[in-house]
């Protein structure tokens with residue numbers, strides 16, 4: 001069995017043209033707190049090895065909050081959002097300085113990309129994020145992505161960079177996602193106990209049955225523990241992207257194809273990237289109730305949603321926001337980007353587009369949700 005895993009892990013990494021590599025706070029900071037330049041340099045050496053060989057790398061790096069603690073005289077990660085945001089504001093600059101200097105040792109340039117959920121779910125913003133990342137890659141510059149912590153409120157927050165990394169991997173159509181943490185693999189129980197064993201590969205959900213997956217990592221540093229990594233692996237593998245999970249200290253081995261860590265196999269072919277984001281990265285701002293005919297049109301015939309089929313509107317949203325479409329029983333059947341503000345919709349319900357166009361003008365010929373902006377749930 002081990003031989004089979006070895007071969008698969010090696011081919012998967014060595015044949016990948018585009019890799020998204022995520023590194024957690026716990027792998028970039030020293031035990032005393034603050035950025036550990038030796039650890040940053042070791043990671044950068046491994047990533048620069050890829051780009052020097054003509055391969056494409058996107059780095060998703062946590063560490064802004066951790067790097068900002070010491071300069072602000074804080075000992076542990078603050079619990080309140082405002083202080084976390086202040087720490088991120090101080091730390092993000094330090095983090096980028098460390099990466100800029102470290103990659104410069106390899107004559108490799110970097111670019112900072114800070115994202116919020118909104119940036120990647122609203123159609124215009126999604127295209128912007130995609131275009132910027134593609135252009136950086138084309139310019140042989142390594143994008144260094146983090147959540148835009150200083151402006152992200154609870155509502156619009158990814159909350160953990162594991163999920164952000166999975167979504168970025170889908171956005172840029174990565175061939176593989178590499179999650180680097182302070183633990184060398186997924187274990188079947190608490191790895192600090194010594195009795196747990198490494199899980200070399202995960203092919204489907206049943207391989208995860210009976211495993212104790214902890215929610216916390218090193219005190220005061222990372223967020224989410226192993227739970228958010230396994231969740232990120234679910235998102236990426238569901239988007240057709242295999243995932244390798246190992247420790248940052250094994251980054252060089254992992255990126256050169258050694259069968260270290262845990263390999264999560266892709267479970268299905270890739271869905272359309274933007275709709276994948278819509279389903280996984282957004283929280284709906286409202287709900288539109290559909291009559292039976294509209295449910296049939298949207299779900300079975302994959303048509304756009306017209307005002308005539310909407311019976312009720314809930315929530316406060318503006319045009320471009322994600323909303324859930326629910327059937328007569330209130331069960332969500334689809335999520336889509338709505339073309340009207342919540343305040344405008346009640347006056348349009350039940351009316352045909354021809355009627356609305358005559359009464360209100362051609363701007364009201366628009367669908368409520370265009371079929372290209374809809375994903376079935």
Ligand SMILES: Nc1ncnc2c1ncn2[C@@H]1O[C@H](COP(=O)(O)OP(=O)(O)O)[C@@H](O)[C@H]1O
Pocket residue numbers: 023024025026027180181182183185186187188189190191192211212213214215216217218221222223224225226
């Ligand atoms: N089943 C498990 N297998 C491996 N690690 C686990 C498991 N359950 C909990 N963990 C813990 O998760 C931690 C990694 O999470 P975290 O500190 O949030 O990482 P990062 O900062 O890299 O995102 C590890 O240090 C480990 O102790």
Ligand SMILES: N[C@@H](CCC(=O)OP(=O)(O)O)C(=O)O
Pocket residue numbers: 023024025026061062063064065066088146147149159160161162221222223224225
């Ligand atoms: N955006 C935050 C990272 C939050 C996060 O997910 O941290 P980690 O669990 O260490 O990957 C920061 O830069 O501090």
